[in-house]
Amino acid sequence: MSSLQIQNNQCFRLNEIIFAEKNDFLKTVSEHLSGGFRMLGLFPPDKRNPAKIIAVLANAGYSELCIAGGEFPADKLEFESWAALFPQTNYFECELAENYGYTPVNHPWLRPVRKQNVIAGDKPYQFYKLEGDEVHEVAVGPIHAGVIEPGHFRFQCHGELVFNLEINLGYQHRGVEALFPEADSNRGIMLAESIAGDTVIGHTCAHCNVIESLSNTQLSLRAQVIRSIAEELERVAMHLSGLGGAANDIGLALAASSYGRLRTLVINSLADLSGSRFGRGLFVYGGVRFDFDRENIDLIIKKLNTVRNDVRVINDFLFSSTGALVRFEKTGAVSTDSALKIGLVGLAARSCGIELDTRINYPYGAYRYFPVSQITLSTGDVFARTRLRALEIDESLRFIFEQLENLPGGEIRAAAGSIEPCSGAVSITEGWRGDIVHIAITDEKGGIAQYKIKDPSFNNWYGLSLALRKTEISDFPLCNKSFDLSYAGHDL
Amino acid sequence: MxxxxxxxxxxxxxxxxxxxxxxxxxxxxxxxxxxxxxxxxxxxxxxxxxxxxxxxxxxxxxxxxxxxxxxxxxxxxxxxxxxxxxxxxxxxxxxxxxxxTKDTKKIPHAHAAKKIRDYFGKSLKLRQVSAGGCNGCELELNALNNVNFDMGRFGIEFVASPRHADGIVITGPVTRNMSRALEICYEAVPNPKIIILVGTCSIAGHVFENSVQLQRQFMEENKIDLYVPGCPPHPLTFITGILNFIGR
CATH class of the missing domain: 3.30.70.3270 (Alpha-Beta Plaits)
Structure with a gap:
């Protein structure tokens, strides 16, 4: 198997990538996939030469990360699809086809990822259709019945039962990846902060890591710890929001409003540190901009003490309520087998019993010295996804308190070096939804030539489709909230 | 219990x-x-x-x-x-x-026309449209309904259907793929109606301003009634902006 072995946040030279002949490349990728690897990216490192592509593959069980390269005849960009055997590559192949004109032969279901023109005209995309007596179709979106991002959902139903849910996205496509090569450092960070507004810290951390790897910038331990504390604060805040959402969707207003109150405390803690409730402006290349001092540590600890105390009472209330459990348990279940096949990541994967957490499998930053525990549940249903949130909040709070009380000394900002030309780096961080992958490739002058982002939602939207099968359509909002996926992170 | x-x-x-x-x-x-x-x-x-x-x-x-x-x-x-x-x-x-500028001590309060204040002064229902928003503004708008800010106490609420709304709130830089849906939604709101822009993206495009994936024609074709700046705007910026606007 000819592939380049790399590590998370390791800078590699482009000429180290072995570009094998097309068939060898396809075989190498197949071998990796059958050996338990997951795909993290499939794209040409040089946009001007789409005939040469790389596949970034990861095997979390062994903390392995590798890059396989392949060269296609420029006049025939087609390949035998892996998706029939390895459904996890399905969407990556669609993306490659959409962006660079490849044809995955025998692809089971080639469909638009972002650049469809369903409402704007052109040739409308044909949705998957169910036929038969008493079959009906429900179309929802792009604008939904709440303050929420846009996306289109097509349900093929038989009575109340959903047979298939097709999720059609792309409405949020702002062209983020294409803007990175033109952006200077300040703009680059701001772009990263705006990939998904609910995962500002996760995405910005991945972006800074990838640039710092390419420029060989070493961060002080203090800066790394502050970054991790911010990541965990974001995780706690969004998990509280998810729990509140789930409670709200089953009509348990008391729990919903209590979680909402605690979330305010957590995001206000981020504001005490950085001035923004989402941590915008905190990150700079080489460290962080804002430091902890006695004053803001005391403010934050006071808030988080309330959170730690109250969340226990609310969790007890929610998870001992029979009404809640009846709605949560066995609703929208995804089997471990399906989850592995379609390549679920993050919280959704862990709730199916899959051990997959970047902080543990590919430790980065402060997690290399101060580990967190891997928490998994096995049922893969709404219960598992909500309960796991509650458990992860406890673990994140433990981490935050431990670090706040033992902050290492030192500077918080190091000078950023210059970016290596003709190189690349892969940075994975664990956002609250799952693994965030940023891959940057540089040109001869040290500018960004290619920038690829994979939000966990890219993998997990299909998980929501599977969760809805044989589920009543009225459970859709609850299932949707239990995944709580990003539209903006998917659409980019 | x-x-x-x-x-x-x-x-x-x-x-x-x-x-x-x-x-x-x-x-x-x-x-x-x-x-x-x-x-x-x-x-x-x-x-x-x-x-x-x-x-x-x-x-x-x-x-x-x-x-x-x-x-x-x-x-x-x-x-x-x-x-x-x-x-x-x-x-x-x-x-x-x-x-x-150096002379600015405060931003002059927003103030709607008398007709709008008479119509919506005591009850204002809004339909939000995310047109490429990153979910930052959306989270802050959702926070308006939590127990800390509780915008409902002022009679200002987000509704599900544009037909029930008195105006639309736009977040995001307006992507090509959302531009038509935004127009359809706006058309569905009965007159008189207002347009509120929330966040830097919707007001000026943010870092996406020059992206070829945007289609901001809607902003030029329609009169904007209220600008709520921020990235994302604090919930209180939104509440106070609207309260001033409708004369409360």
């Missing part, structure tokens, strides 16, 4: 009672104050670091419609002429009022 009561007691009284005079964290970046001193000769450091071209020089001014309220210009100025205060009253009904 006893657990529910315990929970209610824990809840306490978390609401922001006086939304017009709340205290925000010390570092919160709201209305910038520009010191009444001349810039050093030939210095363009603040404008050079600004990722969204919100700053114009000689005389120094900051356009809050473009500003993302990041700390870069404050940090870059060698004379410390720019300082972001925690004043969150920055919504305006006129685009030009968002331009802050």
């Amino acid at each position: 006893i657990d529910a009561i315990k929970l209610r007691i824990l809840q306490g009284d978390p609401i922001v009672h006086d939304v017009k005079n709340a205290h925000l964290p010390k570092l919160f970046r709201g209305l910038p104050a520009i010191a009444d001193k001349p810039c050093p000769e030939g210095c363009d450091k603040c404008a050079a670091v600004c990722p969204v071209q919100a700053i114009t020089l000689s005389p120094l001014s900051i356009d809050l419609g473009r500003c993302t309220f990041c700390p870069l210009c404050e940090e870059a100025c060698p004379e410390k002429l720019i300082h972001y205060t925690s004043n969150y009253h920055i919504a305006s009904d006129k685009r030009e009022n968002l331009i802050v």
Whole structure:
């Protein structure tokens, strides 16, 4: 198997990538996939030469990360699809086809990822259709019945039962990846902060890591710890929001409003540190901009003490309520087998019993010295996804308190070096939804030539489709909230 | 039952009672104050670091419609002429009022026409459309309904159908793929109706301004009634902006 072995946040030279002949490349990728690897990216490192592509593959069980390269005849960009055997590559192949004109032969279901023109005209995309007596179709979106991002959902139903849910996205496509090569450092960070507004810290951390790897910038331990504390604060805040959402969707207003109150405390803690409730402006290349001092540590600890105390009472209330459990348990279940096949990541994967957490499998930053525990549940249903949130909040709070009380000394900002030309780096961080992958490739002058982002939602939207099968359509909002996926992170 | 009561007691009284005079964290970046001193000769450091071209020089001014309220210009100025205060009253009904100079002490309160105040002064229902928003503004708008801000107490609510709404709230820079849906939604709102832009993306496009994937024609074709700047705007900026706008 000819592939380049790399590590998370390791800078590699482009000429180290072995570009094998097309068939060898396809075989190498197949071998990796059958050996338990997951795909993290499939794209040409040089946009001007789409005939040469790389596949970034990861095997979390062994903390392995590798890059396989392949060269296609420029006049025939087609390949035998892996998706029939390895459904996890399905969407990556669609993306490659959409962006660079490849044809995955025998692809089971080639469909638009972002650049469809369903409402704007052109040739409308044909949705998957169910036929038969008493079959009906429900179309929802792009604008939904709440303050929420846009996306289109097509349900093929038989009575109340959903047979298939097709999720059609792309409405949020702002062209983020294409803007990175033109952006200077300040703009680059701001772009990263705006990939998904609910995962500002996760995405910005991945972006800074990838640039710092390419420029060989070493961060002080203090800066790394502050970054991790911010990541965990974001995780706690969004998990509280998810729990509140789930409670709200089953009509348990008391729990919903209590979680909402605690979330305010957590995001206000981020504001005490950085001035923004989402941590915008905190990150700079080489460290962080804002430091902890006695004053803001005391403010934050006071808030988080309330959170730690109250969340226990609310969790007890929610998870001992029979009404809640009846709605949560066995609703929208995804089997471990399906989850592995379609390549679920993050919280959704862990709730199916899959051990997959970047902080543990590919430790980065402060997690290399101060580990967190891997928490998994096995049922893969709404219960598992909500309960796991509650458990992860406890673990994140433990981490935050431990670090706040033992902050290492030192500077918080190091000078950023210059970016290596003709190189690349892969940075994975664990956002609250799952693994965030940023891959940057540089040109001869040290500018960004290619920038690829994979939000966990890219993998997990299909998980929501599977969760809805044989589920009543009225459970859709609850299932949707239990995944709580990003539209903006998917659409980019 | 006893657990529910315990929970209610824990809840306490978390609401922001006086939304017009709340205290925000010390570092919160709201209305910038520009010191009444001349810039050093030939210095363009603040404008050079600004990722969204919100700053114009000689005389120094900051356009809050473009500003993302990041700390870069404050940090870059060698004379410390720019300082972001925690004043969150920055919504305006006129685009030009968002331009802050050294003479700006506050943003003039938004003020709707009498007809709009008569119609919507006591009850305002809004339909939100995310047209490429990153979910930052959406989260802050959702926070308006939580127990801390509780916008419903003022009779201002988000509704599901544009047909039930008195206006639309737009977040996001308006992507090509959402432009048609946005138009359809706006058309479905009965007259009279208002348009509120929330966040830097919808007001000026943010870092996406020059992306080929945007289609911002809607903004040029329609009159905007209220601008709520921020990235994302603080919930209190939104509430106070609207309360002033409808004369409350």
